[in-house]
Amino acid sequence: MSQVERVGISLPPELLESFDKLIEERGYPNRSEAVRDLIRAELDRQQVKNQKAVAVAAVCIVYDHHSTQLMQKLTALQHNRLLETICSMHIHLDKHNCLEIIVLKGTVGQINKTAESLISQKGVKLGRTNLIST
Numbered sequence: 001m002s003q004v005e006r007v008g009i010s011l012p013p014e015l016l017e018s019f020d021k022l023i024e025e026r027g028y029p030n031r032s033e034a035v036r037d038l039i040r041a042e043l044d045r046q047q048v049k050n051q052k053a054v055a056v057a058a059v060c061i062v063y064d065h066h067s068t069q070l071m072q073k074l075t076a077l078q079h080n081r082l083l084e085t086i087c088s089m090h091i092h093l094d095k096h097n098c099l100e101i102i103v104l105k106g107t108v109g110q111i112n113k114t115a116e117s118l119i120s121q122k123g124v125k126l127g128r129t130n131l132i133s134t
Contacts, residue, residue: 053133058101060127064125077114085114088102
């Protein structure tokens, strides 16, 4: 950082003690780094509420690879949205289950629409989307 502003905050002793424990558990070198990360995380949470904000996301889905035509449908959905799909990774979890991680980029609205179309496919057991603003 080229320039840093100093600010002061007042906290009750119990809250500061809990915060210091969190800082230690997460390995932050000091309170300032931890506060900066907390601020960034909250700003990101606010940003991804905006459907027009640009973001990236990891869409994680678990499915039975024996489900009829599911793999082909997932691939087709990704090919139809090439501008949004950055990459995907396929992981064999066990004899029946696979984990697919699909990285998407676009507006929050586009990402959510694509993620919902992937997660809602018959045969998908569980799906989750993790959005991060850019």
